[in-house]
Amino acid sequence: MSFGLLLSTVRYEERRLLSELDQRGLHAVRLDPRNLSFGPKDTERFRGMTVLNREISSQRAALAAESLEAFGARPVNDASSTRVCGNKWSTYLRLKQCGIPTPTTLLAPSAEAGMKAIESLGYPAVVKPLSASWGNRVGLITDRHAADAVLEHCAAMPSAVARTVIVQEAIRPGAPDLRGIVVDGVCVGVISRSGGDWRNNVARGATVECIAPNEEIYGLCVRAAAAVGARIAGVDLVQGVNGGFMVLEVNSRVEFQGFEGATGVDVAARIVEACVSQVIDVKETI
Ligand SMILES: Nc1ncnc2c1ncn2[C@@H]1O[C@H](COP(=O)(O)OP(=O)(O)O)[C@@H](O)[C@H]1O
Ligand SMILES: [Mg+2]
Structure with a gap:
């Protein structure tokens, strides 16, 4: 049974x-989605392969996951959850449908809307744009002039x-937010992030701290991952003025450097174990 790691950047x-993977003696075939064309010669190449999707671009990650499934591979996360997590509106719809608290969100296909x-x-x-990461182009609109300017720029996109x-x-913008990581239905830990600008992405310089296990937060993380169908998920949450938590988004190819440092949880091992258990599952059903 073969194992693949899909990525363009290490x-x-x-x-x-x-x-x-090395420690477990598992050899991972490195698959770079920039070089995959999924032609007739690839018909047998991916069959039965478990592929951990770590592609940095959400477009390429979703296309490769869809293609891998069509060619008989089992990407982790699967194609459907990768696509949903790669689109903030699709994610919002799933969270709403599953009754998971999330800030009120409206779709705006034009500047007027x-x-x-x-x-x-x-x-x-x-x-926010439909698809972006690290807080990029997530804008806090404080007045009508700012709204006009941002929407005008959006309308000029190609x-x-x-x-x-x-x-x-906006839910207490600038207050610390939370990031939980879920692997196969288990929340392995939650950190709080603070001190970014008002966006508390680690990539924007936020500092992180481990928070004590809390049933409400852990439960929400697990439900949010399930709502989008993700086996491996990074769940972002904010806390409202009345204390209730809300899910902002779910990341299907979660970054965990700050998280591992703050919690001591070996996220890489948990992810690899989840993938290995899938490889064993497949072996047992053949
Ligand atoms: N509705 C909101 N209210 C308050 N803060 C928000 C809101 N949306 C985003 N933020 C802040 O901006 C950060 C980035 O937003 P997020 O939706 O997670 O997009 P990205 O995919 O770029 O991380 C969040 O982690 C949070 O700190
Ligand atoms: Mg985020």
């Missing part, structure tokens, strides 16, 4: 995963997808 996380959405939610409001944004209720 970061801290991928080095950790490769070393965990965006302005209506912002005015209906009130200031400050948050504008494709209908890029012009479409979501508008979201």
